[in-house]
Amino acid sequence: MSRIVIIGGGPGGYEAALVAAQLDADVTLVEADGAGGACVLSDCVPSKTFIASSEVVTGYRHNERFGIRSAGLEGVTIDAKAVNDRVKRLALAQSGDIQAKLIKAGVDVVTGRARLGEDTLGHTHQVLITPSNHPAATLDRPEGSPVGGSEYAVDAGTVLIATGATPRVLSSAVPDGERILDWRQVYDLDELPTHLVVIGSGVTGAEFASAYLAMGVRVTLVSSRERVMPHEDADAAMAIERVFRERGMTILNQSRADSVVNTGDGVLVTLADGRTVEGSHALMAVGAVPNTAELGLREYGVDVADGGYVTVDRVSRTNVPGIYAAGDCTGVLPLASVAAMQGRIAVWHAMGEAVAPLRLRTVSANVFTDPELATVGLSQNDVDAGKVPARQVMLPLTGNARAKMAGLKDGFVKLFCRPATGQIVGGVVVAPKASELILPITMAIENNLTVDQLAHTITIYPSLSGSIAEAARQLMLHERQ
Known part of the structure; x- marks a missing residue:
């Protein structure tokens, strides 16, 4: 039986694990935070759930044109804590569903961390696994398996790296979870910001700016480029920017934030040209960095590009036979759908199944603005x-x-x-x-x-x-x- 170890339980990892289990492989999946990884617990699923709440509020805007009299947005009360509690609850439920599916398929799910061990001869790779003391680490584990921090080694014919990415942090604007936030911390707020300053106008920044604006929050979007979402279709990005402005959003184009300071009762954002912006909260949306620094990749001989991204080909192979990578840690395309397909392709290829290389020309992408x-x-x-x-x-x-x-x-x-x-x-x-x-x-x-x-x-x-x-x-x- 083929032994496959998957490091990372996001879409690239858990989808690969399910395919491997279907092909009768002996599968171990190691994930630090929970099934579904950051995508399900703190990134994609929570943000789209939050946006769904904002869409409900949007339904109260300008109803008079339909002949419906209402108090409009002024008559809508938003319980931020209830919104965020729902976000977290649905994320945990989705994670639980994925965990149950993995267990039912026969995957050995380990709550903890893993890294590549010493290079070995032959066709196996050593993976060092350190289970955590998280309660989930003791659930559904084979009898006698080490838990609670005792590192142990597993030899595998195939290793898949699917560790994702984490929000990029600027040294002059470090998130504190109170006033300066990254996109994983906004769900801990008990009240909506009165004035949210969003730093970064890429997909993540635009989505959150749109959602908070819909909820009646005053929003200032700081964009370092000529328009929001500079990497998207220009006609589309300009159309959405026009909608943002018409609805009252302040957009500062070609403006780069030098620093963000928590003033105690708000934030002070200083721009590169000396201008300042004051708000109640700041959301940092300045990109992400791959989670590859502590995996022992370079020591093992795996090619890692500038920025920490794992270099892969169109069937998810690294330069080391038997070592594959999928998802945001590869820098191919930061989409859950692409990560999942990269993971599936990796397993199909590793197990000798017929497989077509990844084709990005047929990948659709969506920005969940309004x-x-x-x-x-x-x-x-x-x-x-x-x-x-x-x-x-x-x-x-x-x-x-x-x-x-x-x-x-x-x-x-x-x-x-x-x-x-x-x-x-x-x-x-x-x-x-x-x-x-x-x-x-x-x-x-x-x-x-x-x-x-x-x-x-x-x-x-x-x-x-x-x-x-x-x-x-x-x-x-x-x-x-």
Whole structure:
């Protein structure tokens, strides 16, 4: 029986463990915090649960246009502690579900930490495991297994590193859990901030800024670039930035924070140009760093790139045979869906199963702002830079019947296709629930569909998805002109 040790229990780790168990491998999964890792316990699941609460509040905005009289946002009371308690409760429940699934599959789940041991001859790798004193460490453990801090060694034919990443910390703005917060600490607040200063306008910063703004919090977003979410589609990012400003958010573009100080009853943010911003709280969203420093990777001969990311190929292999890596620690693409697929691919490859290399061109991504921003495939930057020839059309939602009924005036659908064949190669959606609307475009790219085929697909009327088929029809028309 193949012995596989997985270090890290996030999506890259637990999905790999389930696949390995299905293939009858002897699987040990080591995770410090709980099944699901940071993704489930403190990152993706909590943030999207928090955003779900903000969406409920959004439903009270401007109801008069629908003929419904209400007190509006002024009549809404938000119990921050109850919101955050729900966030934590659902995260723990999800972690528990994953733990139960792993145990049922026969995976040996160890609560603790692990690192690579001494290099060994042959086809095995030594992994040193240190169980923690966490109560979960004693649950469902085989009789006689070491617990409570006693390090022990396991020899495995395959090792998968899936240790994720942690919030980046600036020496001049160290989170204290009270006024200066990282995105894992916001759920400990018993009251909403009165004025939240968000440092960093990438995906994480934009999502939290959007959610707190929806809850009626005054928000200042400090962006070091010309626009928010600088790595996203420019049309989409500018559309969302426009919505933010219309709803009252202060956005400081091309502004870099030099320091953040807890003043006792608030925070003082000093910008690089000498300006200052005062708020009640500051949220640091300045990126993440991979959790690879204490795994013994370099000592073992595993290639680690600048910044600490583990170097892998498209089947998740490192340069050392039998050592694989998946997820945010690889720096490939910081998405739970990608981490999970990297983990599955690693196990399939290690166990000799037929496997296709990771294909990023069919990976869809979503930013959970209001409205949402979803993308897949070819980007506008690729087209503008001349890397890939493509035709495109951008169709505003203002002409969509369902959007009119819902009072939506912000958003669009953008499609890219090959000039000669009409094959769909990319798409962007800005709309409520864009994360759901991007699926047909993703399926079109995955299955090499053309704009003609998408244009001839009958869609429900009225529906937002109808704009996707309409965009295809416009591309088809342009192709024949």
